[in-house]
Amino acid sequence: xxxxxxxxxxxxxxxxxxxxxxxxxxxxxxxxxxxxxxxxxxxxxxxxxxxxxxxxxxxxxxxxxxxxxxxxxxxxxxxxxxxxxxxxxxxxxxxxxxxxxxxxxxxxxxxxxxxxxxxxxxxxxxxxxxxxxxxxxxxxxxxxxxxxxxxxxxxxxxxxxxxxxx
Numbered sequence: 391x392x393x394x395x396x397x398x399x400x401x402x403x404x405x406x407x408x409x410x411x412x413x414x415x416x417x418x419x420x421x422x423x424x425x426x427x428x429x430x431x432x433x434x435x436x437x438x439x440x441x442x443x444x445x446x447x448x449x450x451x452x453x454x455x456x457x458x459x460x461x462x463x464x465x466x467x468x469x470x471x472x473x474x475x476x477x478x479x480x481x482x483x484x485x486x487x488x489x490x491x492x493x494x495x496x497x498x499x500x501x502x503x504x505x506x507x508x509x510x511x512x513x514x515x516x517x518x519x520x521x522x523x524x525x526x527x528x529x530x531x532x533x534x535x536x537x538x539x540x541x542x543x544x545x546x547x548x549x550x551x552x553x554x555x556x
Contacts, residue, residue: 467541484520
């Protein structure tokens with residue numbers, strides 16, 4: 391897809407959202423159910439993903455780790471966003487590899503140390519770009535990718551979270 395095609399595709403969507411701002415507010419959802427042993431079956435819309443305990447917390451390693459899935463969601467969103475921004479900017483990009491690493495201390499998750507936070511303490515998102523673009527354009531690409539990546543911004547700004555039992 392080239393920049394003109396992307397602009398033509400998004401123009402009517404952007405016009406509708408300018409005209410009716412509420413049309414841009416939608417609710418995405420995910421659901422799952424507990425499975426065999428200590429696991430959760432997550433319905434992805436394309437397949438069934440079975441998440442379980444990470445081996446560092448007693449899991450077998452046979453199921454997906456939700457922490458890995460979070461990093462995978464970040465990589466997926468950042469990759470799609472990078473490609474869309476590169477297309478819109480007519481940025482010369484041969485190939486790109488996106489990777490995410492997250493640091494976690496399982497003492498918090500396992501309740502071994504009440505002072506140790508539960509969750510990632512740091513996440514690093516890395517882009518390996520095949521391009522001959524100047525540094526200034528690369529910096530712009532990365533800045534806009536960070537700005538428009540939904541998962542990155544969600545992690546960066548911490549949304550209001552709640553739980554509800556029915």
